[in-house]
Amino acid sequence: MIKEKMLRSAIMLALFAITGAGLVSLTHSHTEQQIKLNEQAALLRTLSALVIPNQYDNKLFTDTLTVTNDTLLGSDEPMTIYRARKQGKPVAAVLTAIAPDGYNGRILLLVGVNYQGSVLGVRIIAHQETPGLGDGIEIRKSDWILGFNHQSLTTLSKDLWKVKRDGGVFDQFSGATITPRAVVKAVYNTLIYYQQHRDQIFAVKPTQKDK
């Protein structure tokens, strides 16, 4: 009697599990493509804010390589570099970098540089800085991040690649110095990395993207 009841319960549970899993996988197969497109579109939107699309004719999105450099790119994880070329000649690169010393942990950023090494633009992709104080680094919240545009290692000396409080040229936010300081340092380090590795960056064949 009890056995029969247990069996009935088990079958019931299994049936619901199968139906539930079935519905989820059905939805998954119908939305997978769209989700992938959305993620790419979001990244591409950021990328094209950094490198103007008519300046290159290759597939920025797939012409990538991953590099690892924990002192200059801020993490011992592999970082993606997107390369822009026109008729095969290198035009610009967008480097992913991490500012490891944000107020609330790591700040993930994209740094666009033209071939000569001037900043085309910087964007923050992910951060956990304090809302209302440190989040001014986001383009949605303020235009502070645009202050990097056109700067390079030659326009500003090492001592000027700092926030104003530390004697540099970049604004800090009232009440939040640590966040902009971390971002300025990360951008500077990224430029150093680019300067040291420019030829390698454009020479290496695209890294095959694992699915």
Place this chain on the structure above:
Amino acid sequence: MTYIEIVHDGLWKNNVSLVQLIGLCPLLAVTSTLINGLGLGVATTLILIASNVTISLIRSIVPNEIRLPIFVLIIASFVTITEMIMKAFYYDLYLILGIFIPLIVVNCSVIGRAEVFASKNPVNYAFVDGLMMGFGFTFVLVMLGGLRELLGYGTLFAHAEIMFGETAKQLKIIIFSDYQGFLLAILPPGAFFGLGLLIALKNWLDKKAAVNKSIVPLYSY
């Protein structure tokens, strides 16, 4: 039981956030702006309706001993499906609410309504209950989000475009221009203060209503 009772229960008397005080984790986490609150409210409402209806439909065939695992299975399936659909069609909103969607699984209000109401009532009542509990929850999310956004940023309906498309950008109302911002309102403590104020307001209104009611018979004698 009447529909009016269910509506009154869901929206006011037994409001998920103001009276039952459940499902607070997403409530406190996302309500930094009005639109964020609305987004999570709508998602939770849809899931409440879907889970209430399904559970009410299957209530007679589910053995009592295994009803909870089955409820969890159903709710988890619906939440996962909602998350995928949102990621596919409302990607910008997903970027903001994304991490809170899976939290709906553990939002006690959903399983709570399944257990207390949907598993004991016919499907039409369960549907209305899901809808109204969802509305009640959304109402509080929107009030709290609006309160915090107003105090914190001095605006209302900011970033409406992430829910309603680019044309909704002009929905944003700047209440105080040149506002310095009030950080506490945006940070998590602001959510606790705001919810506390809303609960106090509700209790005050209830008390006032009760006093009025008790006065009326006096005059009629």
